[in-house]
Amino acid sequence: MPELPEVETTRRSLVPVLEGATINSAEVGRTRMLRRQPRPADFADRMRDRRVESLGRRGKFLLGHMEGDLTMVLHLGMSGRMQIQALGAERPAHTNVVLATDDAEVWMIDPRTFGFVVCLTPDEWDGSPFAALGPDALDALPRSPQLGAAITKRKSPLKSLLLDQHLIAGLGNIYADEVLHRARLHPLRLGASLDAEEVKRLRASIKPVLEAGLRHGGTTLDDLAYLLPDGRAGEYTQRLRAYGRTGQPCRTCGTPIERIVVTQRSTHFCPTCQPAD
Numbered sequence: 001m002p003e004l005p006e007v008e009t010t011r012r013s014l015v016p017v018l019e020g021a022t023i024n025s026a027e028v029g030r031t032r033m034l035r036r037q038p039r040p041a042d043f044a045d046r047m048r049d050r051r052v053e054s055l056g057r058r059g060k061f062l063l064g065h066m067e068g069d070l071t072m073v074l075h076l077g078m079s080g081r082m083q084i085q086a087l088g089a090e091r092p093a094h095t096n097v098v099l100a101t102d103d104a105e106v107w108m109i110d111p112r113t114f115g116f117v118v119c120l121t122p123d124e125w126d127g128s129p130f131a132a133l134g135p136d137a138l139d140a141l142p143r144s145p146q147l148g149a150a151i152t153k154r155k156s157p158l159k160s161l162l163l164d165q166h167l168i169a170g171l172g173n174i175y176a177d178e179v180l181h182r183a184r185l186h187p188l189r190l191g192a193s194l195d196a197e198e199v200k201r202l203r204a205s206i207k208p209v210l211e212a213g214l215r216h217g218g219t220t221l222d223d224l225a226y227l228l229p230d231g232r233a234g235e236y237t238q239r240l241r242a243y244g245r246t247g248q249p250c251r252t253c254g255t256p257i258e259r260i261v262v263t264q265r266s267t268h269f270c271p272t273c274q275p276a277d
């Protein structure tokens, strides 16, 4: 699933096309993509002839701040990606959303339709799950005392805590494993077991991992589900230190990386660098 670095890479590519542009039409080919819109027909009506004032992001969600105080929320789901194309270009299968401006079309291609789009009024936004997201892991990461207070009262494994979008928003399965490897913390350590020094180490590992992902255009796995809007693959894949490297030597100490399952998510770690206690 696209995580913060992939969504931010996507956002930066879409800004020149969407910011300041007026949406001439918003087509949605699969009604399932509108399942979060209180009244599905509202989406196209609200987007049409409306200017995109800015394109932001919180966690894994793209946020289009639209003229008239509406907010477009776009989520790539498990396998969605965005593509920028010329007006009228031939659309491949699974082009489920098309936003057209005067100059270009922005496509959302999502074979599995786990992604979605919505356009919300301020009241709808306030009552939505998006308003309840935690602070963004890159732009608004809480300081160590605040993060520590939130983490050390929880008896959940660190891997699950990092995936909890109410705690901090943006980390998913790949980058949570990478953060824990960098922080030298075992994924099954409970939040409540961390001391202040370990909380600092955890916090200090989040931004460098996300920024490295971002510098390399994010992570494209073998399924090629995530690609940049210009069609290139993200190149962070070759630099991963834990995720997906089961049996391969740890890049720090040479110990084979192990795989376990934590709350149904595959989890990769180095048993030497990340001891269980």
Ligand SMILES: [Zn+2]
Binding pocket: 250, 251, 252, 253, 254, 255, 270, 271, 272, 273, 274
């Ligand atoms: Zn190691």
